[in-house]
Each structure stands twice: as structure tokens, then as C-alpha cells.
Amino acid sequence: MKIIREPHEMQQTALTLRDKAIRIGLVPTMGAFHDGHVSLMRRAKHENDVCVVSLFVNPLQFNDPADLERYPRNEAADLEIARSVGVDILFMPSVAAMYPPDAQTFVEVTRVSQPLCGGNRPGHFRGVATVVAKLLMITLPRRVYFGLKDYQQCRVVAQMARDLYFPPDLVFCPTVREADGLAMSSRNVRLSPEERRAASILPRALELAQAQFAAGETNPAAIQARVRDCLLSEPLASIEYVEVVDAQTLEPIADIVQPALVAIAARLGDTRLIDSVVLTPPQSEPEPPASEPLDISDVPHRTTGHHER
């Protein structure tokens, strides 16, 4: 595994690979690897010629300096995991390299950045869009892999890629969960044993929503109320939001007639956790995708990306 720390060296390497028609699969990460990351790395390696993993804790997407300070970092373990999975290049730039003193360009995705986490984390998605734009240009991948655990991030990135005509295919991969259903997240290591046990209330609340929807409930407010009640039953959890919104635009809906997102943000002690599930009405299901990658970006974007580069 090659470790590259300089963006221009990474870009030069990517250009050289592209000239030889060697396809790069990129997994952008903030490190503190867990099995969710590993599943993305495995898939990137399987579907491309070279697997590049970027590891960069992006200060621009932390609205809260204390949260940035506390964000889990474990470089030694990350290197070990990346090596064992067979990652070809680990791109680990410094903050100074990604944001030199005169850096002043920002990418902003307006509408899908505003609801849900956008309300509680001002500037967060601007930071995400800006760093992902940089990472895509530096690593020039054929495909990029994101975990659907950060659903709104996936939507923001998909919208940016579509609006700016970024060539790579974006591949959004299912959330990987612990045995009790808790979505894997780097932040989980910060939970106390009691909080860790209590945290399973998030997936349980989402399962209730799915069951309710399967039983015929299509009223967003009714589903939202049930999820909220479930979360309130856990005294260690404090709700930041529970929303049922359009899965594409993330805007409020009156009735679930198209795919809807049930999204939760809650705190357990100092740790903020998010989780979500998409409810898809039977009539709105697309053609069975067979073994196609799950992809929530828009059709026009997918269409462009289908040739080989």
C-alpha cells in the first residue's frame, strides 16, 4: 500500500493511472475505520483496478470546534485495516495541504443542504461539498463510494456531481450495522457502555416506522410521532430531530406516495448519532436493479457515467 500525503503528487499519480486506462475507485473517509468503511473499500477494490482511500478529517465540515477536537482518530489501526483489505493507495493530506492560507473557494449545494442536519450544523454541507469536490479532482476516480448512513451527505454529493457534471459514477452503499442494529459510525467508540446499549433505540425506532408503513400507514406525521415516542422511551437519548421527508428533495411531504426518508438525529450523552431508512411505496419501485449498485444520484448523471474512462 502506497501512502501519499501531497495532493499534487496524488493528482499526478491519478493522471498517470488514467493515461494507462487504469480505473480508480475512491472511498473518501475521515478515518477511524469500522466495518462500514471496510465494506466500501472491498467494493471499490472489486469494481475498479485500483482502490484509493482518502483519510482526511475535514475541519471545514465541523461547525463545532469541540466536535472536531473529539473526533476519533486512530492512524495506526487505520493503516493496518487499509493494508489488510488490500487498499492500493492511502491518501492522507494535511489540513495545510488541503486548505493553504490563500484557499478561498467553496462549493455550496443550496436546497438539499438546508433541512435535517443542515439546520443544526450550519456550514457542514458546504464543507462536505467543498472537500468532496477537491478529492474528486485530486484522485480522478472512475467510481466513488459513499455509505448511505450519511444519507443527506449522499444527496448533497449526488446533487453537486450532477449540477457540476463531475464525470465519476457515485455509488451509494447500504448502511452496515452492528448485531443489535446500530448503524456503524466512527463516533460509536465515544459511547459509554450504557449509552452504547441505549443507542439501539435508533434502529428500533426505524424498524417501527418500516413496520407501520408496511401495514399501510402513509401519513408522515403518524410515522414521525411513532418514531418520536419510541425514542422518548429511552431516557439516555435526547432527540435532535425526527423527520419524514421526500427521499430525493428532502422536502416535507403530505403523504408517502414516492420514496420517503425517515431520518433521526439524537444525542446519547455528548455523542450525536444519525440514522435513517427509506420507505418505498410498491408502485414507485423502479425496475428491479438486479446486481446494479444502489445509486441515489439522478438518471441523467448515471447515464453519462456509464462508459469506461
Added chain:
Amino acid sequence: MKIIREPHEMQQTALTLRDKAIRIGLVPTMGAFHDGHVSLMRRAKHENDVCVVSLFVNPLQFNDPADLERYPRNEAADLEIARSVGVDILFMPSVAAMYPPDAQTFVEVTRVSQPLCGGNRPGHFRGVATVVAKLLMITLPRRVYFGLKDYQQCRVVAQMARDLYFPPDLVFCPTVREADGLAMSSRNVRLSPEERRAASILPRALELAQAQFAAGETNPAAIQARVRDCLLSEPLASIEYVEVVDAQTLEPIADIVQPALVAIAARLGDTRLIDSVVLTPPQSEPEPPASEPLDISDVPHRTTGHHER
């Protein structure tokens, strides 16, 4: 000459060319071609395998709807000129294709967008940065050509390209002028004969600044005052701004010890004209660039772009 109107068709064509190692030179324009455009097209054709010219009057960079309405358009003449110069592909997207209803991604370059025209044209450079980002991703050029007449635009684009690691080389080309020194601009056709004669006051004022600087004046305020006085001598011209700033950051300077920009914006009747000149102190001159393209982007960016793709 091939005319392409659909962004995805253009991108597909660009990807196919890139796969064959055919290098694209892009000239982004808003049409109403004059000899300044022609010089960029000739250079793009000479230095690359394929010359792509984009013609798109970008509504996002017009802060004033009346200005957008009045902007000169002459598609028939433009086609004729592009053909005669040997342009290979003319990319003419519609507004709806470049900005579909759900488009919501903007690229913002903060510091260099604020002074000069940024103060009088809010949102203008956000529109420029956003459309240039889209055009670069759609046409995937090896080199992109801009005229230095729009000096601040060149700085904004150079900064964006550097910050976001856009791979193409940016080539900034000297302003092409009429016999009386007036900088060529699509807007010049809107001048009445009297206004056209009066407009030569802009280059004459800049020549005064150059002469004053050559004679040893390095005080920005003194040069600014001389330029302003000169412009005031022409009753048909009304000054929007006269500024002497750092040529790289566009920030105010106390003394000209590094390259400085003398920038003018003035109105002749309804028509807004801009012009500028760079004053370079002898000791700050870089190594003689020989036949290298004139390039105001930063060294790190140039360095990345020097290999062949």
C-alpha cells in the same frame, strides 16, 4: 465544425477524445465574437489537437436583468467566424440545459471576488465561477483560454482552479485592442459613434499610469489620481471605479513593490466598460518566460498541469 447543444453529448464527446489522447483547447465565450475571441480561438487551435469554443450567455453572472437583455447576440455571424477560424466544436447549450430546475450548486471564490467589479456587481463572480466549473467538467480540456481584458475574472478562475485542483492549464492572453487602444469587448457595439470616440479615454488613462510608473512613481494614490483626472476630462465618461491594487490578491497596497493592477470601470451612456493594466516593478519580474503562455495562475497549479493528458 460540429455544433453541440446538449451538455451530456458534449461531455461524452470530450471523454471519447480524451480516451484517444486527443487534447482539447477550450475557449469559453458569451458570443458576439470580435478579434479578441478570434485570437483566443487561433491560439487554442494551434496549441491543442481540437479547439472547442463554448458560446453561452450565462444568466447567473448578470446581476442586472436589463444588462442581460441588452447583451449583444449574433449567432449567425458567430457561426461564420468560428467556422472561418477552424473551430472544431462549437458548444452552444441552452439556459435550461445548463441550469435545469433542480440545479442548486454554486461555486464561490471569496476574497478575490470582492473588490473592483465584485462591489458593483453582486453575485457576478459566483456566476462566473459556477459556469466555468461546469464548462470545464463538460468539455474536459487540456488547456483553457481567457482574455486578460476581464482581469478579475481571470484571477477568480485561476484561484478556483487552484483551490479545487482542476487539472487543465489556464492560459491568460493579452487584451486585444482597437487602433485607438480601446480594449475589444462585445459590449463595444452598443456605443454610439460619440461614445465610441470618447471610449478611447480608458486606454489613454492607463497609458498615463504606465508612463507615470515608468518615470518612477510607485505611490498607488498618485497613479489613481492621475488616471481619475484623465477620465474626468472626458464628459461622456462616468467613472465607476479607478483602483490600484495588488495584481495577485486584488487587495489595496501602500506602495508598488510587487506587480500592481490599475483597473478602471466606467460608463459611456448605458454601456459599462472595463480595462486594466499591470505595472510590474523591474525587481519583481519573474524569469523571462520566453515563448511560454502568459499565465497569472499560481505556480503550484501550473506545475501540476505540465504533463500531457
